[in-house]
Amino acid sequence: MSSWRERLSAGLAKSRERLTGQLNVLFGAGVEVDDSFYDALEEALIAADFGYEAALKMVGQLRERVRTGALPDLAAVRAALVDLIAAEFTTAGDPFQFSPVTVLLVGVNGTGKTTSVGKLAKQAVDEGKSIVLGSADTFRAAAAEQLDIWAERAGVDVVRRDRGADPASVAFETVERAEREGADIALIDTAGRLHTSPDLMRELEKVQRVTRERSAAPTFTVLVIDATTGQNGLVQAREFNKLLAVDALILTKLDGTAKGGIAVAIARELGVPIVRIGVGEGIEDLRPFDPHEFAAALLGDAGSGSDAAA
Numbered sequence: 001m002s003s004w005r006e007r008l009s010a011g012l013a014k015s016r017e018r019l020t021g022q023l024n025v026l027f028g029a030g031v032e033v034d035d036s037f038y039d040a041l042e043e044a045l046i047a048a049d050f051g052y053e054a055a056l057k058m059v060g061q062l063r064e065r066v067r068t069g070a071l072p073d074l075a076a077v078r079a080a081l082v083d084l085i086a087a088e089f090t091t092a093g094d095p096f097q098f099s100p101v102t103v104l105l106v107g108v109n110g111t112g113k114t115t116s117v118g119k120l121a122k123q124a125v126d127e128g129k130s131i132v133l134g135s136a137d138t139f140r141a142a143a144a145e146q147l148d149i150w151a152e153r154a155g156v157d158v159v160r161r162d163r164g165a166d167p168a169s170v171a172f173e174t175v176e177r178a179e180r181e182g183a184d185i186a187l188i189d190t191a192g193r194l195h196t197s198p199d200l201m202r203e204l205e206k207v208q209r210v211t212r213e214r215s216a217a218p219t220f221t222v223l224v225i226d227a228t229t230g231q232n233g234l235v236q237a238r239e240f241n242k243l244l245a246v247d248a249l250i251l252t253k254l255d256g257t258a259k260g261g262i263a264v265a266i267a268r269e270l271g272v273p274i275v276r277i278g279v280g281e282g283i284e285d286l287r288p289f290d291p292h293e294f295a296a297a298l299l300g301d302a303g304s305g306s307d308a309a310a
């Protein structure tokens, strides 16, 4: 059983191969650090889904530092790129720092919302916080049962209704119950839906509106994105954000993506923090997001030589 760091590192191995391949070229025998090198690095960053603008900006900064002689060797260049990638992320604004707080998890189908609710519940309990879960996924038959299993593992209660009930009413009741019990966190799971489905998006907007109106505590909308979906994840982020003004992101399945750069593209696009990352299916596999740690995993720690995990 590998550690979560190893899983993250293994998941990002393909992105890393492309990027470090270019960096190695930089110091290969007889290679000139010229425009074509920077073009190739830019292409590698774009291929890893960093996005055009971010790639251009980072390579421009790297080019400037190499020019001034600030980066004498491969390790220095790699470390500089790690810093540049890390600097692309905002870190302030983790909803779970607040108490009391109301958090709504949204996203397209199968991104890992319910699993993340379960993992977050366990973490809250481990930290000695009280939490009430709400299953506002009244659409999928097994959704409430799935959440029940996670809730049982975490030892917390779930507010739920029969299938087909109004999800906004479940959200309302969850907030009410959390307030009544003086809970630290009201955490609400919603049904997955495509951003291209107007009816379902309107329904979600109502869930958010009702939740905000009912909640005296600050209310955060957290978008859950499956990192393996690459550019489509960026489109999802854009569309959900347009309608709901997303406050934070959870990026799941980073243990299995070839395009880790998408984290940069999405966080940049929305200008909101990634507050957790999913690196596996187990209850412990939702970790705080550390920009520097993530960037280092994406490029491989210089000199560590432990890239063999893939």
Ligand SMILES: Nc1nc2c(ncn2[C@@H]2O[C@H](COP(=O)(O)OP(=O)(O)OP(=O)(O)O)[C@@H](O)[C@H]2O)c(=O)[nH]1
Pocket: 107, 108, 109, 110, 111, 112, 113, 114, 115, 116, 137, 140, 143, 190, 191, 192, 193, 252, 253, 254, 255, 256, 277, 278, 279, 280, 281, 285
């Ligand atoms: N490898 C991996 N699998 C994950 C991760 N997070 C979730 N999963 C898996 O993804 C699948 C879908 O997870 P769910 O939590 O049911 O997704 P959901 O967003 O609630 O799905 P819907 O409610 O149908 O929209 C499950 O098999 C999870 O175990 C992760 O970080 N890594």
Ligand SMILES: [Mg+2]
Pocket: 113, 114, 115, 137, 143, 189, 190, 191, 192
């Ligand atoms: Mg679900």
